[in-house]
Amino acid sequence: AALETKHDADLSAMKERFLRLREDHLARQRRHNRGLHTVGVLHKIPSADEQASEFSVRANGGMSVTVWPGAAIDAAGNEIFLDAPLTLAVQPTEQDKRVYVVVSYVDHFAAYIEDLTQPFTNQARTAQCQVTDVPPDNETWLALAQIDLAAGVSEIREPVDPVNPQPNEIDRRVRVFSGAVSVQPTYLDxxxxxxxxxxxxxxxxxxxxxxxxxxxxxxxxxxxxxxxxxxxxxxxxxxxxxxxxxxxxxxxxxxxxxxxxxxxxxxxxxxxxxxxxxxxxxxxxxxxxxxxxxxxxxxxxxxxxxxxxxEVVFPPPVAVAGADQQVTTPDAEAKVTLDGSGSEAGPGRKIVNYRWDVV
The missing domain is CATH 1.20.120 (Four Helix Bundle (Hemerythrin (Met), subunit A))
Known part of the structure; x- marks a missing residue:
């Protein structure tokens, strides 16, 4: 029992170290992607099968669509990858309604490592696709297509004119493609x-x-x-x-x-x-x-x-010449000593010079 407990503890510690190292690697990868790529579906890699890339959504006949393989990058820099075609059911509606085929990132491998008792499935796939009537934000959930369903719809079709899809036809125009991050400065609005x-x-x-x-x-x-x-x-x-x-x-x-x-x-x-x-x-x-x-x-x-x-206004200084004095002089001029000790310059200032006027 003691050996089994120690083995479980060692396995748990090893799992924690592995997940931490893997998350460090993914964090660097996400940062790299955000620095180089804008959000969206990666452009098609040349292939003999025109449908087998770019997350193309195609009609199957009836009320289902197929999402073809592709790769994309979300706003966090996660790499979204779908390795095989995936069929999604579209629910009929009794009233006109718009639905979206969307994809987001999911880390199946991390979930598998968390619980090793679960069966090992295809861990290469990091895409989860669904049909929803909630408009995607094109940051976490990316739009692959939209369909304007008419009341009583029984079949979803390919668009006769892809530039102008009609009700119950797949509209792939909403798909956003990834590009290079611009090195040009973005000026002020x-x-x-x-x-x-x-x-x-x-x-x-x-x-x-x-x-x-x-x-x-x-x-x-x-x-x-x-x-x-x-x-x-x-x-x-x-x-x-x-x-x-x-x-x-x-x-x-x-x-x-x-x-x-x-x-x-x-x-x-x-x-x-x-x-x-x-x-x-x-x-x-x-x-x-x-x-x-x-x-x-x-x-x-x-x-x-x-x-x-x-606009600060300082109070004017107050000059006081002291007590009145009587001076007798035979000439037109006389020297007088005035007592200016009662004068005030005001807060924070000092008197550096007097000018007296004869009145």
């Missing part, structure tokens, strides 16, 4: 382009206002970055926009430090706190890789915070 342009216009305008009021070296850099993004909105992809906005946010962060060093009076202003908070929110959206519209909205908030910062 027009609505996102407009959002980008509007955000960069606001950034340029609002940071220009801040530059006029509180000039710092990095403010010009922000405006230059905004101009560049605005000009390239129609020729940049999402990755390029994210990289540019990440760089722009770092410059805007530098602006905050420069303002604090050059204009100490700004440090405790609510507008400064708002600008700092907007920068932090933008950085978070970038780090979390949120959708581009959300990131652009966060950048718009930074620009609006910069505008508010440019």
């Amino acid at each position: 027009p609505p996102v382009q407009r959002h980008l342009v509007q955000t960069m216009l606001a950034t340029r305008h609002h940071f220009a206002a801040l530059t006029r009021r509180f000039p710092t070296p990095s403010l010009d850099d922000v405006r230059y970055g905004a101009v560049h993004l605005q000009m390239t909105a129609t020729s940049v992809d999402r990755g390029g926009v994210f990289n540019a906005l990440n760089g722009l946010s770092l410059i805007e962060e530098t602006t905050e430090s420069e303002l604090a060093q050059r204009y100490p009076a700004l440090i405790d202003e609510d507008a400064t706190m708002g600008y700092k908070g907007a920068i932090n929110e933008l950085r978070q959206t970038l780090l979390q890789k949120q959708d581009l519209d959300t990131v652009l909205t966060a950048q718009q908030a930074v620009a609006e915070a910069a505008l508010l910062l440019s």
Whole structure:
């Protein structure tokens, strides 16, 4: 009994190691497929039998169809393979209805390894086909054909005109074929382009206002970055926009430090706190890789915070000359010592010079 228990444990451990190694191999294979191929049926390999490839769906006469062998790749990169013709029954209907012949990936071999007591079947096949009235997503379930069934249908036929199938005829036009993954960049959709342009216009305008009021070296850099993004909105992809906005946010962060060093009076202003908070929110959206519209909205908030910062109003300084003095002098001029200790420059500022007017 002890030997049998140890044997079972060793067999279980060996099975786990095998499945883990196999899954590692399949993961690399799926990644390879996603990098090179789009989702769909693989194009026909030349064959003497025109039906024996490409997952072609054919009428049998009566209420059944045959799915011919083929290969395909789903959105996860799984290789779907059907090695022999497969016949599927189509249920009659009492009302007009559209049905789909679909295929998806299934790992029979993994199921067999999980339970070795089950009979060994054809493990080369990784395709499961079925007839359904649920439209396929063409990601997990791929469409091979569709049929518009008429009420009372008794036979499914080949299409007289494959370009324009009629009710009860097989429509193979829905079959999606796999292709090569494009190496060309995918540019922004027009609505996102407009959002980008509007955000960069606001950034340029609002940071220009801040530059006029509180000039710092990095403010010009922000405006230059905004101009560049605005000009390239129609020729940049999402990755390029994210990289540019990440760089722009770092410059805007530098602006905050420069303002604090050059204009100490700004440090405790609510507008400064708002600008700092907007920068932090933008950085978070970038780090979390949120959708581009959300990131652009966060950048718009930074620009609006910069505008508010440019409109900060400081209370005017108060100059106090001290107590009244009477001075007698034979000339038109006299030297007077004034007590300016009661003067106030305001929070975060200091008095560096006085100008007194004779009244």
